[in-house]
Amino acid sequence: MGQGKEKRRFRILLGVVAAAGLTQGLLLPLMATLLEKDGVSSSMNGLHATALYLGVLLSTPFCGALVRRYGYRTVIGFGMVLLAGGTFLFPVMTGFLPWMVLRFVVGIGDSILHYASQLWITSESPMHLRGRLLSQYGLAFGIGFGLGPLGINLLTFGEWVPFVTMGALLLIVLVGIFLLEDHRPPINNPSEASGRRMVRINRMGFVALCPGFLYGFLEATLSGSFPVYGLREGLGATWVSILISAFVYGSLLFQLPLGALSDRWGRKRVLGWICFLGSIGMALIPFAIKNEWILLTLFTLVGGLLGSLFSLGLAFLADIVPVEDLPEANALSGAYFAIGCLVGPYVGGVLIQVAGGSSLFYLIAGTLFAFVMLTFLYRTPSPTRVVEGKDQEEVVLSR
Numbered sequence: 180m181g182q183g184k185e186k187r188r189f190r191i192l193l194g195v196v197a198a199a200g201l202t203q204g205l206l207l208p209l210m211a212t213l214l215e216k217d218g219v220s221s222s223m224n225g226l227h228a229t230a231l232y233l234g235v236l237l238s239t240p241f242c243g244a245l246v247r248r249y250g251y252r253t254v255i256g257f258g259m260v261l262l263a264g265g266t267f268l269f270p271v272m273t274g275f276l277p278w279m280v281l282r283f284v285v286g287i288g289d290s291i292l293h294y295a296s297q298l299w300i301t302s303e304s305p306m307h308l309r310g311r312l313l314s315q316y317g318l319a320f321g322i323g324f325g326l327g328p329l330g331i332n333l334l335t336f337g338e339w340v341p342f343v344t345m346g347a348l349l350l351i352v353l354v355g356i357f358l359l360e361d362h363r364p365p366i367n368n369p370s371e372a373s374g375r376r377m378v379r380i381n382r383m384g385f386v387a388l389c390p391g392f393l394y395g396f397l398e399a400t401l402s403g404s405f406p407v408y409g410l411r412e413g414l415g416a417t418w419v420s421i422l423i424s425a426f427v428y429g430s431l432l433f434q435l436p437l438g439a440l441s442d443r444w445g446r447k448r449v450l451g452w453i454c455f456l457g458s459i460g461m462a463l464i465p466f467a468i469k470n471e472w473i474l475l476t477l478f479t480l481v482g483g484l485l486g487s488l489f490s491l492g493l494a495f496l497a498d499i500v501p502v503e504d505l506p507e508a509n510a511l512s513g514a515y516f517a518i519g520c521l522v523g524p525y526v527g528g529v530l531i532q533v534a535g536g537s538s539l540f541y542l543i544a545g546t547l548f549a550f551v552m553l554t555f556l557y558r559t560p561s562p563t564r565v566v567e568g569k570d571q572e573e574v575v576l577s578r
Contacts, residue, residue: 184360185303189312191355192296195255196316197323198352199292202262204327205345206231206285207402208423210278212331212416213338215407219275225404225528230279232399232520234286239513242294243364243506250361254295259356261288263349270339290513298509301497302364310446310494314438317490318431325427328402328420364506380508384499386557389550390450390492391512395519397485397543401426404527404539411531412468422471422478429479430486437487438494446495450488451554457485458547465537485547489516 207228214224245254265285272281297316304312333341381388402423409419441449460481467473493512500508530538 188359189300189315191359192300193315193319194352194355195259195292196296197319198259198349199262199289200320200323200325201327202266202285202323202345202349203231203289204324204402204423204427205330205341206266206282206327207399208328208406208420209331209334209341210282211402211404211406212334212410212419214275215410217275220528220532223275223528224407225524225526227275227279227282228399228402228404228524229521230282231286231289232395232517234283234288235290236514236517236521238287238290239294239510239517242291242513243510245291246295246298246364246506250363251295251299252356252359252361254291255359256353256356258288258290258292258295259349259353261285262292263346263353264288266342266349267346269342290517294509294513297493297512298364298506299362301493301509302502302505304497308442310438310440310442310491311435312438313490313494314434314487317438317487318434321427321430321434321486324398325424325431328423328427331416331420376504376507377511380500380504380511384496384508384511386447386554387492387495387499388512388515389553390488390495391515392519393454393547393550394485394489394492395516396523396546397488397519398523399520400523400527400539400543404524404531407528408531408539414471418471422474425475426478426482427486429482429484432479432483434487434490437491441491441494446491446498447554450491450495451551453484453487453491454547454554455551457481458544458551460484461540461544461547464540468537 211224211228214227219227242254249257261284265281265288268281269278272278300312300316330341330345333344405423406416406419409422410416414422437449437453460477464474464477464481467477493509496508496512497505526542527539530542
């Protein structure tokens with residue numbers, strides 16, 4: 180990233196992902212709050228949230244072909260148009276089903292935008308800097324996602340105000356996308372069937388793909404189900420938005436240090452430790468639900484640990500697979516993320532309804548601890564790979 184054009188491109192991509200994070204961070208709690216206000220049950224509220232991630236999941240298999248055919252810039256721009264268009268239509272097309280359709284459209288735009296920007300960064304970053312660069316990517320998303328829930332406070336000016344404000348910001352970012360020079364990813368081996376290549380990548384990088392699922396499950400569950408639990412426990416919409424923002428902004432505390440640490444200490448080891456400590460923090464949250472300030476402290480610290488899951492997982496995956504397989508590898512990571520997002524809100528809503536809100540955090544804690552066990556049992560390969568004109572780099576991944 181030493182050249183001027185590359186630095187400018189990287190900054191624009193960070194702005195793109197920050198805007199996408201802002202949209203996602205706003206829509207999840209905003210829609211949960213509006214549906215709860217309309218008397219929608221917690222399980223149906225959670226099911227409604229899955230529409231966005233269904234769009235992410237169904238569009239993911241096509242992302243690689245789109246980027247190879249049309250290039251990074253065009254795909255990012257198309258994703259931003261879908262994101263902005265869907266956001267503007269929320270105040271116009273009101274109701275349970277129309278909002279569900281719009282969430283699906285926003286999910287498609289969000290998916291292809293994230294996919295293309297992630298792939299552009301991972302495929303052209305040297306290994307010794309990859310953790311730090313992807314941490315900056317995660318940092319940008321975290322800033323946006325953390326600001327998003329605060330937009331709930333704009334509801335006092337009218338239900339349409341948060342949507343129109345967000346849509347206007349997305350249009351401004353869209354202008355910056357046109358300043359990018361277009362590029363395309365490397366072509367993979369055409370003799371290998373796509374399905375076989377996906378199976379090979381999944382087997383090779385399973386541990387590196389799981390953080391995508393964990394991050395999606397965590398993000399969607401907290402943003403989609405926690406507002407319902409918090410409101411029922413008497414926290415109020417303002418405190419709910421503050422706590423979700425605190426979780427996301429907590430990730431800003433450790434995003435860059437954890438990325439740099441993973442470059443030196445090994446990504447699998449760092450991922451194992453942050454999930455172990457994060458599971459303890461999650462298990463403690465139900466005991467503090469009546470004390471807002473202790474909750475704020477726990478949400479900030481746990482967010483600091485777990486906010487780097489997705490970016491560290493991407494960096495780990497890029498270490499493992501050959502550069503020509505990165506489009507498919509990133510697509511798989513997006514699919515794991517989307518599955519986590521789909522499962523999280525609905526399971527969370529059902530748990531709140533059946534077993535109470537505390538069970539939501541015990542489930543998250545147990546899922547994180549299961550991944551810690553996986554890091555001990557599953558050995559990753561140690562391949563040698565070439566990165567975009569750089570010298571050969573030997574990756575030691577079993578540490």
